[in-house]
Amino acid sequence: MKKLLISVGCALSLVAGQALADKWDTVRIAVDVPYEPFEYKKPDGTLTGFEVELGNAACEEIKAKCEWIVQAWDGIIPGLLARKYDAIMSSMSITAERAEKVLFSEGYYNTPTAWFGKKENASLDVTSKDALNGKTIGVQRGTVQDNYATENFGSVADIKRYSTADDLVLDLQGGRLDVVVLDFPVGEQTIMNDDKYDQIGERFQLGEGIGMAFRKRDKELAAKFNAALDKLKKNGTYDTIMKKYFTYDIKI
Known part of the structure; x- marks a missing residue:
């Protein structure tokens, strides 16, 4: 009986572990549109822009699908906390006041x-x-x-x-x-x-740069994006995307 309980417990642990691993197969990311050239809609209605392309590349690195959600700026943090989406990638400056409510990634750009x-x-x-x-x-x-x-x-x-x-x-x-x-x-x-x-x-310059914002409990997701963005900077993908939109370096 004890062995059976142990086996069942191990099976449940494996299921729970797999569920945790699969938790971020889709990441819902909020953007305030339009905010050209960072995020805006093409004439056919599809989203594009520096952050949208960079976000898609980061999602590819963590083997997840990006689902972009348009959200007005004045409700963007409340929407994150209400679980309408999982992250914000919308030119959000890292500030001490915001950091009381959200978990920021490392800064990924800064513009004047x-x-x-x-x-x-x-x-x-x-x-x-x-x-x-x-x-x-x-x-x-x-x-x-x-x-x-x-x-x-x-x-x-x-x-x-x-x-x-x-x-x-x-x-x-x-x-x-x-x-x-x-x-x-x-x-x-x-x-x-x-x-x-x-x-x-x-x-x-104002602020400490731009970061993605997450709910404070989602440290694992923030760590995944930090690692992905760092890799994109090192392998040249970041620079390739940046040069499509800017004639100057905005990378932190």
Whole structure:
């Protein structure tokens, strides 16, 4: 009887072990779209972009299928915690405040932040409260740029927050914003493609880089992606994908 119980126990352990091994055969990854060139939809509706391609390559390394889920930015962490998906790979800056809620991967890229506006405002000193006094500044809600603008200029300027970068750009082009502050690659592709607009001032860095976000209990999944991303950096796959979208190095 004891041997039978031991055999049954071993069998259950093997089943449980196999279930654990198979747990991540599909990984549901959330992205906020559009956020070109990191994640956006092609005309046929399929998702693409730097992070989508990098995520698919990482999933291939861990022998899992990526299932991409579009989620608005202001609900992206709550959605992760509610188990609507398993990870976030959507240009999320690693910050101490977010790290209280989620488990971050190692940083996999860092890009500069920049101010953008009409070329006629090219001489505007975007580091000066006096210069920005009474101006209307556009940011994407809940980003490090939102925090930066609010903390440094919220007392003198009107900070307007948007759910998507596209809405922010539309209001800039519609004359409802004086300047905007966002990731430089996003502004480069969505604002500077119009010759009436340009970067204002110097580029600068915010945050500790960009990482994937996981639920804190999913340490195994985070470790798998850390190992996969590291391998992609070493074998040249990361660089190949990066060069499709950027003319400069964003790798950490």
